[in-house]
Amino acid sequence: MSSSTPFVRRPRGQSMGRLICLVNRRFQLYALREMSRLQIGQGQVLLMAELFHRNAGGRELFSQDELATLLKVDKATVTRAMAPLERAGYVVRTADPDDRRIRRVQLTPKALAIEADFFAILYRWSDALLEGIPEDKQGELFTLLRMVLANADRMADGPRSAANMDLEDDVDGEAGDPA
DSSP states (O other), X not given: OOTTSOOOOOOGGGOXXXXXXXXXXXXXXXXXXXXXXXXXXXXXXXXXXXXXXXXXXXXXXXXXXXXXXXXXXXXXXXXXXXXXXXXXXXXXEEEOSSOTTSEEEEEOHHHHHHHHHHHHHHHHHHHHHHTTSXXXXXXXXXXXXXXXXXXXXXXXXXXXXXXXXXXXXXXXXXXXXXX
């Protein structure tokens, strides 16, 4: 907004940022309650979803740096989020044999055993959010949300590179995938 444009406050229900923040906060509360029985905190949900998606592609070892880049968080955040997952027995971290500074992450059989329960919790959330929205509008909603995400990325850190888009497209899954 330029200084020559007069400030006009939008009505409370028309602030996209506020609505997105409110939906996110509701998800955090839901995830905290539902994922606790799996010993997964709300800070680990997105990380576990990414690990499960990547594992489904047949790739079992991930560097913590790769995860930080994909999730657009700093490396220290990934390191902190990994510790409780490792204590719970869901991941194993090992040093890369070629570069000992790189930590590789691998899902354990214990993690793979809870994958269906994990995604059932996420799908229940997604289904609840879509309740009352006609199926023919749901695809449009996902398309619009992806556009909003692309715009948010551009605002947060500039244009997305083609390489980053390729990485993200590999894990997007179905249009109705909540993770």
